[in-house]
Amino acid sequence: MHQDEASIDTLTVGEQLSHARAAMQLSIEDIAQHLKLSPLQITRLENNDFATLGAVFSRGFVRLYARHVGLNADELVAAMAGNLHRNKESLSVHNEEIPLGKGLSKYWLILFVMAIILVLGVPLAIYYWLSSSATITPASKPPVIVPHPVAPAVNKVLAPTALPPAAPAAEKKDATTENDTAVEPVTDANTGRMSFKFDADSWVEIRDGSNHTVLSHLYRAGETAEISGTPPLSLVIGNAAQVSLQYNDQPVDLKPYTGVTVAKVTLK
Structure with missing residues (x-):
């Protein structure tokens, strides 16, 4: 029992998600359909490729995935934060044994800074662009209110007729019923x-x-x-x-x- 717990602790976040999915006999497509994600995104989560998905989005996806397969979402997100921290530390370059020329060192430093700007700046730029589009677009497309057509009431005018003296009440009742039927409103069933x-x-x-x-x-x-x-x-x-x-x-x-x-x- 202790060996099983120790082996689970050594698994990465993606491996724990993958094992839990396999234990429930679910495919990647099943998980993607339930979470409204693409199979490629699910594969990247199980491969711990959080950098490609973005740190913010990855945390949300991992939390949804963990809840669906019965894992502790908070523990996985915390472990995922540790993996991201180690990945950032791995980007640091320590090269004390092999001296580099001044020009070459400056060149790699510029590339490193540009890579960081692209990784952090592009998602933020897309987010602000989508937010501004969502705010501006409605002004050009005001809501369209479709009125409900109602047929005008129609009252029939009956020509006077000679009524037999034996049934005046019955004729009056028929005339009243006919008028009531004519004034029923008509609504549009296709709206x-x-x-x-x-x-x-x-x-x-x-x-x-x-x-x-x-x-x-x-x-x-x-x-x-x-x-x-x-x-x-x-x-x-x-x-x-x-x-x-x-x-x-x-x-x-x-x-x-x-x-x-x-x-x-x-x-x-």
């Missing part, structure tokens, strides 16, 4: 109505059955929205855990359609 409530900031994009953009907007916490469109309606909802949705007055559970934070659902 889907969506009601949103936002407990936090959330980005919403909606496309109708013709793949036309019905809505593309960033909502703020506390806002509500009433949107109509022609089904099937394809929705992409950011920060889905903080959004409540009703479709044609029926609540819609977004959890089964949510990946890490984004829900993708089609309403018919």
Whole structure:
């Protein structure tokens, strides 16, 4: 028993995830589908290739993976932090035995600094670019509210007719029934109505059955929205855990359609 625990402690984070997956008889594709990631990302996690995925994203992916296969997510994230620290230390160059020329040393130092800038700067630049795009885009695409067509009430005017003296009450009742039938409103059954409530900031994009953009907007916490469109309606909802949705007055559970934070659902 002690030998098994010692052998587990010597496994890397990726090896522990891989062994737990194999013990549950799950494939890489099964894990990727459940976590809404690509098989390549799962392979890199099991190979401890956290640098390629990025430190911030890797921690989130490892935490989700560990919970799914029944491992202690906090312990794996802590072990993963140790691996990242050792990887950073391994980048330090100690070369005391072989002297390098002044020009050559400067050349390698410049390359090292540029590599660090690329590794840290590119993910941050992409993040800020996506954030700014999400803030600016809604101004060019205001929400489209589709009114519900209602047929005007129609009252039939009946020409006076001679009524037999024996049945005046029956004729009057028939005329009343005919008028009541004529004034029933008609609603459009081909329009889907969506009601949103936002407990936090959330980005919403909606496309109708013709793949036309019905809505593309960033909502703020506390806002509500009433949107109509022609089904099937394809929705992409950011920060889905903080959004409540009703479709044609029926609540819609977004959890089964949510990946890490984004829900993708089609309403018919």
